[in-house]
Amino acid sequence: xxxxxxxxxxxxxxxxxxxxxxxxxxxxxxxxxxxxxxxxxxxxxxxxxxxxxxxxxxxxxxxxxxxxxxxxxxxxxxxxxxxxxxxxxxxxxxxxxxxxxxxxxxxxxxxxxxxxxxxxxxxxxxxxxxxxxxxxxxxxxxxxxxxxxxxxxxxxxxxxxxxxxxxxxxxxxxxxxxxxxxxxxxxxxxxxxxxxxxxxxxxxxxxxxxxxxxxxxxxxxxxxxxxxxxxxxxxxxxxxxxxxxxxxxxxxxxxxxxxxxxxxxxxxxxxxxxxxxxxxxxxxxxxxxxxxxxxxxxxxxxxxxxxxxxxxxxxxxxxxxxxxxxxxxxxxxxxxxxxxxxxxxxxxxxxxxxxxxxxxxxxxxxxxxxxxxxxxxxxxxxxxxxxxxxxxxxxxxxxxxxxxxxxxxxxxxxxxxxxxxxxxxxxxxxxxxxxxxxxxxxxxxxxxxxxxxxxxxxxxxxxxxxxxxxxxxxxxxxxxxxxxxxxxxxxxxxxxxxxxxxxxxxxxxxxxxxxxxxxxxxxxxxxxxxxxxxxxxxxxxxxxxxxxxxxxxxxxxxxxxxxxxxxxxxxxxxxxxxxxxxxxxxxxxxxxxxxxxxxxxxxxxxxxxxxxxxxxxxxxxxxxxxxxxxxxxxxxxxxxxxxxxxxxxxxxxxxxxxxxxxxxxxxxxxxxxxxxxxxxxxxxxxxxxxxxxxxxxxxxxxxxxxxxxxxxxxxxxxxxxxxxxxxxxxxxxxxxxxxxxxxxxxxxxxxxxxxxxxxxxxxxxxxxxxxxxxxxxxxxxxxxxxxxxxxxxxxxxxxxxxxxxxxxxxxxxxxxxxxxxxxxxxxxxxxxxxxxxxxxxxxxxxxxxxxxxxxxxxxxxxxxxxxxxxxxxxxxxxxxxxxxxxxxxxxxxxxxxxxxxxxxxxxxxxxxxxxxxxxxxxxxxxxxxxxxxxxxxxxxxxxxxxxxx
Numbered sequence: 016x017x018x019x020x021x022x023x024x025x026x027x028x029x030x031x032x033x034x035x036x037x038x039x040x041x042x043x044x045x046x047x048x049x050x051x052x053x054x055x056x057x058x059x060x061x062x063x064x065x066x067x068x069x070x071x072x073x074x075x076x077x078x079x080x081x082x083x084x085x086x087x088x089x090x091x092x093x094x095x096x097x098x099x100x101x102x103x104x105x106x107x108x109x110x111x112x113x114x115x116x117x118x119x120x121x122x123x124x125x126x127x128x129x130x131x132x133x134x135x136x137x138x139x140x141x142x143x144x145x146x147x148x149x150x151x152x153x154x155x156x157x158x159x160x161x162x163x164x165x166x167x168x169x170x171x172x173x174x175x176x177x178x179x180x181x182x183x184x185x186x187x188x189x190x191x192x193x194x195x196x197x198x199x200x201x202x203x204x205x206x207x208x209x210x211x212x213x214x215x216x217x218x219x220x221x222x223x224x225x226x227x228x229x230x231x232x233x234x235x236x237x238x239x240x241x242x243x244x245x246x247x248x249x250x251x252x253x254x255x256x257x258x259x260x261x262x263x264x265x266x267x268x269x270x271x272x273x274x275x276x277x278x279x280x281x282x283x284x285x286x287x288x289x290x291x292x293x294x295x296x297x298x299x300x301x302x303x304x305x306x307x308x309x310x311x312x313x314x315x316x317x318x319x320x321x322x323x324x325x326x327x328x329x330x331x332x333x334x335x336x337x338x339x340x341x342x343x344x345x346x347x348x349x350x351x352x353x354x355x356x357x358x359x360x361x362x363x364x365x366x367x368x369x370x371x372x373x374x375x376x377x378x379x380x381x382x383x384x385x386x387x388x389x390x391x392x393x394x395x396x397x398x399x400x401x402x403x404x405x406x407x408x409x410x411x412x413x414x415x416x417x418x419x420x421x422x423x424x425x426x427x428x429x430x431x432x433x434x435x436x437x438x439x440x441x442x443x444x445x446x447x448x449x450x451x452x453x454x455x456x457x458x459x460x461x462x463x464x465x466x467x468x469x470x471x472x473x474x475x476x477x478x479x480x481x482x483x484x485x486x487x488x489x490x491x492x493x494x495x496x497x498x499x500x501x502x503x504x505x506x507x508x509x510x511x512x513x514x515x516x517x518x519x520x521x522x523x524x525x526x527x528x529x530x531x532x533x534x535x536x537x538x539x540x541x542x543x544x545x546x547x548x549x550x551x552x553x554x555x556x557x558x559x560x561x562x563x564x565x566x567x568x569x570x571x572x573x574x575x576x577x578x579x580x581x582x583x584x585x586x587x588x589x590x591x592x593x594x595x596x597x598x599x600x601x602x603x604x605x606x607x608x609x610x611x612x613x614x615x616x617x618x619x620x621x622x623x624x625x626x627x628x629x630x631x632x633x634x635x636x637x638x639x640x641x642x643x644x645x646x647x648x649x650x651x652x653x654x655x656x657x658x659x660x661x662x663x664x665x666x667x668x669x670x671x672x673x674x675x676x677x678x679x680x681x682x683x684x685x686x687x688x689x690x691x692x693x694x695x696x697x698x699x700x701x702x703x704x705x706x707x708x709x710x711x712x713x714x715x716x717x718x719x720x721x722x723x724x725x726x727x728x729x730x731x732x733x734x735x736x737x738x739x740x741x742x743x744x745x746x747x748x749x750x751x752x753x754x755x756x757x758x759x760x761x762x763x764x765x766x767x768x769x770x771x772x773x774x775x776x777x778x779x780x781x782x783x784x785x786x787x788x789x790x791x792x793x794x795x796x797x798x799x800x801x802x803x804x805x806x807x808x809x810x811x812x813x814x815x816x817x818x819x820x821x822x823x824x825x826x827x828x829x830x831x832x833x834x835x836x837x838x839x840x841x842x843x844x845x846x847x848x849x850x851x852x853x854x855x856x857x858x859x860x861x862x863x864x865x866x867x868x869x870x871x872x873x874x875x876x877x878x879x880x881x882x883x884x885x886x887x888x889x890x891x892x893x894x895x896x897x898x899x900x901x902x903x904x905x906x907x908x909x910x911x912x913x914x915x916x917x918x919x920x921x922x923x924x925x926x927x928x929x930x931x932x933x934x935x936x937x938x939x940x941x942x943x944x945x946x947x948x949x950x951x952x953x954x955x956x957x958x959x960x961x962x963x964x
Contacts, residue, residue, distance in 0.1 A: 016107050016260055021081060022088050024062055026114040029092070032058045033115040040094050043120035052121060056128045059085075063129065070130060080261075086126075086134035087261050088114070093122040095149050097266065106263045119149075123157045132169065136176040140183065143266035144195055147180060151202055158209070163229055170209040171236040177203045178244050178283055182251045184268060185280060195268060196278045203283060207290040210237045227305040231320040234294050235311075238327035241287045245334040248284055249341075281343050288347040291331070295354050303358070322360075329359035369394045378411045381418070392418040396426045403427070403434045403447050416454045421462045424454045428470055432478050448480050452512050460504045460545070463511045468548045470515065476553065481516045489513050489524055496528070496538055507545040514546055518553045521546070522573045529593040530577070530586040536593055543570070543602045567611060571603060575612040578632075579619070587631050595638045598646055605647025609639060614658060621665055626676025633662070633683040640690035652695040653705050656725070657712050659688050663721045670787045671834070673843035682790045688724045702732040720788060723748050746778060747785045750800035782821035783828065786850075787843050794818075794850040795857065802862075815863070818854055819877045822847055826884045835886045844885065848893040851881070856900050864907060872933060875904050879937040891945065902953055905934070 033039050036051035044052060063085070068078050091098075091107055092114045101111045117125070126135050135154065139147040154173060158166045181199050184192055210233050306321035332355040339348045365387055372380070372394065380391040392415055395408065403409055412427070419427065431451045438444060455463050482488075492509045514521045522543075529539045543550070553569040567575070574594075582590065598605040613632055620629040638644045666680040699706055706728060713725055719737060726736035737748070786794065801814045825847070834840050855878065863871060878901060882894050938950045 016084075016087075016110065016263070018109060018113075019084065021062075021066075021084060022110065022113075025059065025085055025088055028058045028062055029055075029114045029117075038115070039121055040116045040118050042118050044124065045120065052124050055121060056125060059125065059129060082131065083134050083137070083261055086131045087138070089117060089122060089125060089131075090138060090146070090150070093117045093119060095119070095146070097145050097149060100145070100266060101264065104265050106260065106265070119153050119156075123153050126154075127157070132172065136172050138262065139173070139176040140179045141262035143264050143268055144180065144184075144198070145266050146264070148198065148202075151177070155205070163209075164232055166209060167232055167236045170206050171240045174203060174206045174240050175243050177206065178247060181278075181280065181283060182247060185251075192268070193277050197276060200278045200282060200286075204286060207237075207286060209233075210290055211293050224305060227302045228309055228320070230294075230297065230302060231306045231309060231324060234298070235320065235323050235327060237287075237291050237294050238324065238331050241291050242327065242331050242334055244284065244287055245331070245338055248280055249334070249337060281345070284338070284345060285347065288345065288351050292347060292351055292354065295351075298358075325358050325360035326362040328355040329361050332356050332359050365390060374398065374408075378407060381411060381415050388415070389418050389420070393423060396423055396430070403431050403450060404438065404443075409446065409450065412450055413453070416450075417457050419454050419457055421458055421466060424458060424462075424466050425469060427451065427454050428466075429473075432474055435478065445482065448482060451480060452482075452515060455512060455515065456508065460508055460511075463508060464545065464548050467511055467515050468552055471518070471549060471552050476518075479516075481520075485513065485516050485520065489521065493524060493528055496535060503541065507542060510542050510546060511549070514549055518546075518550060518569055519573060522550065522570055523577075526573065526577055526593070530582070530589050533589045533592060536589070536596055539593075540596050540600050540602065543597065544600060547602055567607075570597075571607060571611065574603065574608070575616070578612060578616045582628075582631070587627070590631060591635050591638060594635055595643055598644050601646055605639070605644055606650060609636075609647070609650060617658070617662070621662055624665075624677075626666075626674060626680050629662070629666075630676065630679050630683055633680060633687060637683060637687050637690070640687050640694070652691050653709055656688070656691055656695065656709060659684055659691065660713055660717050660721065660725065663688070663724070664716060664718065667718065667721060667788065668843070670829075670843045671837065671839050673787075673839045673846065675842065675846075678790060678846065682792060685724060685790065685792065692725065692727060696727055696731055699731070702734075706732070719748055720785070747781050747797060750797055750804060778817065779821050779824050782817060783824040786818070786821055787825060787847060789850070791850050791853060794854055798854045815855055815874055816877065818851055819874075819881055822851055822881050823884060826881075836888070841886060841889050845889050845893055845896075848881070848885070848889075849896055851878075852897050852900050855904075863904070871904070871907065875901070876933060876937045878904075883937075895945075898949065901950070905950070905953055 029039065032055050036042070036054050039055065042048045042052055042055070063082070066078060066081055068074065068082065074082070087107075088110060091101065091110045092112060094116045098111055102108050104111070126132060135150055138150055142150075151173065154169070158169060161169075177199050181196060181203075184196055184199070303321065306324060307319055309320040311318040311320050311323045332352050335345075335348050335352050335355075339345060339352070369377070369390060372391075374395075377391055377394050377398075380386045381388055381395060383391075395411065398408075403412065428451055431447055434447055435444060438447075455466060458466060488509075492506070492513065495506060495509075510521060525539050525542060529536045547570075550570045551568055574597075594603070594608070597603040598608060613635055617629065617632040617636070620626075620632060639647060639650060663681065663684045666677045666684060668674060668677045668681075709725075710728055713722060713728070717725065722736065729736040782797075786797075789797065798814060798818065801817065826844070829835050829840060829844070863874060866874075878897065882890065882897060885893055934954065938947060938954070
């Protein structure tokens with residue numbers, strides 16, 4: 016304990032007053048030193064007043080600690096027998112005798128006049144008993160000269176302090192503590208005698224009424240003491256105090272005397288029960304009736320001594336019942352409980368006051384911090400009146416919503432709903448809604464979710480909390496999302512309040528945000544995860560499945576509604592990511608979404624040939640089949656394959672119905688079918704009923720070109736997939752279908768190809784008929800199949816001739832029919848030329864480089880010829896598409912090193928110039944546009960390079 020400034024002030028004051036009144040060690044009221052004692056009291060009272068402490072006022076923690084330290088300073092400078100032992104104490108030795116020494120009488124007077132009793136009791140409890148015992152003796156000596164009424168509360172507090180001290184000593188399980196405990200027990204017995212035989216010397220000749228009054232106060236004090244000690248017996252730790260080192264001293268707690276007799280806490284309680292019983296037995300009818308008319312204190316609160324005593328009896332009897340249920344036996348407990356119960360009255364607590372209070376008192380006490388404000392707030396909510404429509408109640412609610420718990424908020428919302436149904440929609444209605452929304456803000460996020468969910472379960476969508484500024488507040492909330500960092504509870508809370516106003520409005524804004532800003536999708540998903548318990552109970556039942564039992568959740572319904580709109584390109588680009596994320600986070604049920612939203616949207620777009628929308632739904636469906644969607648089960652492959660076959664049939668074009676959108680749809684469907692077929696057949700070891708059903712369905716409407724994607728439904732089980740025998744019409748499909756022509760099951764196509772004479776010409780017609788209907792992938796598959804087939808035959812001619820000649824035949828047929836100006840035909844031709852370029856580049860370049868120069872020139876000229884036969888409207892655009900491929904081919908043909916290599920094999924310079932001549936003559940088919948100029952420049956560059964060498 017450090018020597019603080021306040022110690023120096025007290026030290027200086029004592030030194031100063033000693034100079035005036037004389038040595039403080041010898042001051043005593045018994046010697047007639049009252050005036051000098053008063054001078055000391057006044058000097059110290061000024062110091063205390065300087066700290067803002069006034070008699071009767073409540074102390075704050077700092078003031079309380081200050082008085083505690085001043086009291087200990089005075090004790091350590093009092094003429095006590097333990098002073099010499101304390102001088103060497105490391106914690107307080109520097110304070111002992113650092114000021115004028117005080118007499119014991121003076122110290123007691125200072126305690127009395129400066130109201131330091133509380134700190135004396137603390138010193139008895141927390142200081143070593145050698146010091147506490149001297150303080151006890153000082154106070155007991157003073158009590159002998161004090162009137163009984165004044166002495167009783169002091170005796171009560173001293174008795175409680177003695178018992179608290181015993182509880183602290185009881186922790187030391189040592190036999191040498193028995194003497195110390197016995198000393199304390201002796202003090203308690205002496206103190207209890209004041210309740211049984213109070214000192215009546217100071218009373219003099221008094222009337223029986225005065226004696227009845229004294230007996231009443233004694234009874235009240237003994238009951239209060241017993242209740243306090245019973246509580247400490249049940250919960251010993253309740254008496255602990257954080258004294259911040261003020262009472263830390265090194266003196267031992269035990270005394271030198273060794274006693275065999277052991278005193279326990281039970282002995283203390285037994286002694287208290289005995290004293291209480293003796294006092295109770297002294298109560299007569301006259302005394303009891305007198306107490307009914309005797310005021311409990313000077314305060315005008317209509318409380319009588321009988322009220323105080325009867326209620327104290329009730330509390331003691333309840334505490335005794337709890338003690339009796341413990342392990343220790345108390346012989347007097349049962350008898351005392353029976354005695355007390357005859358006069359006991361349950362105290363009128365705050366609950367009783369609340370039960371009888373009117374509206375005015377309830378509103379008043381809600382704002383009274385000395386009351387249990389939350390209880391009074393609940394009382395307001397318990398009123399039958401429409402409290403939210405009363406101006407005073409409304410104001411009280413608004414100002415005290417912080418007191419509301421989760422169940423209270425539900426009550427408020429119930430009352431608001433009832434009120435809104437009985438008043439017109441006006442400004443008052445808006446105020447009431449504001450209260451309902453504001454009360455949610457004081458709950459935790461978890462409680463808010465629970466409450467809003469409960470609201471929609473209870474009231475559905477029939478009650479609207481929609482405010483006029485909903486859209487403005489929602490916009491501000493979404494603007495915050497852009498810069499959202501750190502804790503998100505408050506952000507989510509704002510969305511819950513918006514959801515309370517309009518769940519559909521919030522969901523639509525979230526979906527819009529996710530569709531227009533891909534970076535916000537993770538945050539929007541977090542918001543929906545927070546709102547999901549609420550949204551799951553907000554259902555719309557206008558959409559139902561055939562069973563009629565299934566409802567769509569609000570989110571699912573609104574997502575379906577969004578899918579029916581014309582989405583912008585930006586929204587389309589983000590839709591798949593948003594949908595997949597919602598499904599994978601279990602916010603949207605994937606199987607329900609597939610069945611209720613995606614497939615109906617796909618059917619709708621297919622029926623009106625809206626290729627861009629259809630492609631979007633197919634891309635979303637693709638996510639279900641390629642593992643992107645990880646949280647979905649129950650996808651029925653069999654009906655899904657039928658749907659995909661229908662889409663494939665509708666999207667498959669002919670030369671007069673060609674559409675770029677249809678091509679994209681067809682390519683996407685083909686990719687999905689491959690995934691689904693792999694999954695479906697992976698579970699089929701035999702040709703079961705489901706497989707046969709699917710075979711029958713597909714046979715009814717699927718064309719051979721599309722059916723090849725489903726061919727394994729037959730070939731896996733050793734059956735023919737094509738209804739027609741293998742002929743030149745089916746031949747290209749067989750080529751696309753099979754990867755290995757050495758397999759016995761795939762040799763039919765190979766045998767047909769080997770048996771045909773003049774192969775290239777025989778297959779041109781089926782190829783020219785098929786190629787305009789094929790996707791780019793199918794062109795590649797056909798080229799790859801033909802290459803493998805030719806590897807198994809003696810025919811090793813470049814396959815690019817077949818594709819180029821097929822396109823030439825196609826162009827001839829188009830001209831013959833006079834449809835070369837048809838927009839669909841032109842688009843189809845443009846697509847075919849692009850695919851021909853892919854075949855030339857991706858499948859044939861590596862093979863062409865090994866061909867003789869003459870063969871290379873023939874292919875180059877043939878491609879130029881194809882370009883030359885194109886309708887003028889698409890000639891330039893197609894030539895530009897083929898530009899890079901042909902330039903690479905031209906450089907290969909004219910490369911001098913290749914020419915030199917070929918010359919050694921019999922190719923002379925005359926042949927070289929004939930190749931140049933043929934090429935020069937052929938590029939004229941390109942017309943007079945930019946492609947001709949570019950090719951001409953490149954040809955001249957090659958010729959100049961050749962001449963230079």
